[in-house]
Amino acid sequence: MMKRPDSLDLEALRTFVTGIELGNFSLAAKRLSRSTSAVSAQLKKLEHQCGIQLLCKEGRHLKLTDQGELLVSYGKKILSLNDEALQVIHQKRILGKVSLGVQEDFSDKFLPELLSQISRKFPNIQIYAQSGRNSILKEEILQNKIDFALCWESPQEVHERSLIKTLPQHWVASPAFDFDSYIISGKPLPLILVESPCIIRDTAIQALDQENISWQIAVSGGSLHGIWGAVKAGLGITVRTSTGIPDSLVIIDQHLPPLPGIGLSLFESSSEKSDSYRIIKELLLHELEYYFPEL
Known part of the structure; x- marks a missing residue:
């Protein structure tokens, strides 16, 4: 009788990859809403499943072994396909239009990465995107011409409800x-x-x-x-x-x-919030977490 192939625990793999990406397993625990002891247990479980050591100590820090480095590379691909499959299955029927604007500082790197994620995960949601200056984006938000606007705010103007992060x-x-x-x-x-x-x-x-x-x-x-x-x-x-x-x-x-410092804030229009609106907002905030790991 053929032996059943072994399978990696996806949650343990996600913890491992997230910790490496953030450079800190305590941050990974916070992002994944797990305790540090649970994260430690998952790492041990993953090493047991692989039958190899994935991490080793270098002074006070953890360092990837050669096998661990290889698993990170494969892990990212596995998790990406897993997440994409679930997104397509769950969200395939979601249709809609969402418009967003970003400050010019985010137009060269962040915006293209965000649009790529949207296109891949939610192909049936139509996106209108623009980059521009604060005054223009805020005016379009007030007039409900766009759904979201990623803008700068001075320390004196920052609203806790819209503030994402204060940057130097x-x-x-x-x-x-x-x-x-x-x-x-x-x-x-x-x-x-x-x-x-x-x-x-x-x-x-x-x-x-x-x-x-x-x-x-x-x-x-x-x-x-x-x-x-x-x-x-x-x-x-x-x-x-x-x-x-x-x-x-x-x-x-x-x-x-x-x-x-200067505030980075996400402003939202007063228009009715659709499913596609909520999905794109969640994805935008998620991408900002990776753009700024310390969020």
Whole structure:
């Protein structure tokens, strides 16, 4: 009689993969709503099923063995197929239209990843997506033109109901920008900022004024892409969160006044909430958790 093939415990596998992705099994326990002892038991169970050691201690930290690294790779594929199959089975009949807008900082990486997830998991939900500035997105929310808007909020305006996370802001420049020459000569610092009204623009100017550091607007633009282009050209410095900073630019916080955090909030329209609306909101928040693991 043929031996029945062994099967991996999917919940134990999910715990293992989540812990590795987050870099911390305590965070994995919190995300999966399990106790740390339950997580530990699942890891032992998974090692028993595989018949190999998946993790080893390196100082005070856990490190993947070669076999553990291999299982992470396969585990991600297994869990992805499992989740996709259940999503398709459960959600195949859900139809609808959902519209969303994101701040420009999220248009290059987060938005494409989110849309890819939606297309794969919920092919029957039609999505309208746009990126833009806070003032435009908030106005469209008020007019119920879009369902969701991922926006910045100043610390004074943050509403706990809509707040997702507070992010640090940074001074950003090109590596070629000759910052020292401005410090030595006392010449006004050239700023490259999005035109008013802009929370981040106001923050940068206020921080410099409080320290009596002279400045001048070198470039003012209506789009973030234009701002990044001017900073890359070495025409001045800007302020932004670490979200979406081009790899060719650097953070120069050590040279300039500290900046306050800025709120990342999800605004929702007052329109009636459909099943597709709730599904996309849940997926959006889930993707933000992976985008910001410390959420």
